[in-house]
Amino acid sequence: MDDTQIKEQVRERYADIARQKLAGKPSSCCAPSSAETSCCAPSDVIPADLLTTKDALPDDIVNTSLGCGTPLEIAQVQPGETVLDLGSGGGLDCLYASKRVGARGRVIGVDMTTDMLTLARANAQKVGATNVEFRHGELENLPVDDNSVDVIISNCVVNLAPDKDRVFREAFRVLKPGGRVAISDMVTRLPMPEIMRANIASWAACVSGAITEKEYIEKMRAAGFVGVDKVAGGENPLEPVYSAKFVARKP
Numbered sequence: 001m002d003d004t005q006i007k008e009q010v011r012e013r014y015a016d017i018a019r020q021k022l023a024g025k026p027s028s029c030c031a032p033s034s035a036e037t038s039c040c041a042p043s044d045v046i047p048a049d050l051l052t053t054k055d056a057l058p059d060d061i062v063n064t065s066l067g068c069g070t071p072l073e074i075a076q077v078q079p080g081e082t083v084l085d086l087g088s089g090g091g092l093d094c095l096y097a098s099k100r101v102g103a104r105g106r107v108i109g110v111d112m113t114t115d116m117l118t119l120a121r122a123n124a125q126k127v128g129a130t131n132v133e134f135r136h137g138e139l140e141n142l143p144v145d146d147n148s149v150d151v152i153i154s155n156c157v158v159n160l161a162p163d164k165d166r167v168f169r170e171a172f173r174v175l176k177p178g179g180r181v182a183i184s185d186m187v188t189r190l191p192m193p194e195i196m197r198a199n200i201a202s203w204a205a206c207v208s209g210a211i212t213e214k215e216y217i218e219k220m221r222a223a224g225f226v227g228v229d230k231v232a233g234g235e236n237p238l239e240p241v242y243s244a245k246f247v248a249r250k251p
């Protein structure tokens, strides 16, 4: 299985989910069955401080989330900032970020799956968010200018990328000096066995592409990030694959 084949499978999987969601069908999970560990437990995907009536989003939009956490809770996004969401899916985190940055700020979501972009744009239109745009592109080759972003967020996506080094190098390129990264992602307690790596269905379900926390941190540092830290996740030693949160910044 080469990188192109992995990406093709991942794209097909999320296109299928997006089409179901666009058709109003309940497709709440990226895993094919609940028996499979996945990124998309419908747990807490709403940042605690955005649970107010004023900032609430409609349930049907919240339900488009395929995330594994709340990167915005650790991103400390400020009014007027530019936020980039890597693998924006149905756009939930972008829409929450749009409330944080306000009219003077802007939010860019990037996703490689056209149907996901359609879903995200429909969601943005539904709530009248005008400071958000969704761009078609790959994390490995971001359609974003150098040194142009204040904050990068990402929710359950980097694990799906076959070339994570390149993803982190691209993230580093587009961040302004001093810019921050806040990521929720699936990681493993032990290195993933090769036989699991070859399971494409499991890869697309956010399991087989996951790497250990240590590798994750090393790869971010190798890309040039400083202050790289895991700030949550992995508390239950019985979970072999779990959601963790990472922060970092560009010097």
Ligand SMILES: C[S@@+](CC[C@H](N)C(=O)[O-])C[C@H]1O[C@@H](n2cnc3c(N)ncnc32)[C@H](O)[C@@H]1O
Pocket (backbone or CB within 6 Å): 010, 011, 014, 030, 039, 064, 065, 066, 067, 068, 086, 087, 088, 089, 090, 091, 092, 093, 110, 111, 112, 113, 116, 137, 138, 139, 140, 154, 155, 156, 157, 160, 161, 206
């Ligand atoms: C598990 S979903 C998460 C979506 C969203 N972040 C959320 O929290 O709901 C993964 C998303 O990442 C996108 N994706 C996966 N690999 C990607 C890549 N290499 N480049 C761009 N998008 C990618 C998929 O198309 C899909 O929309």
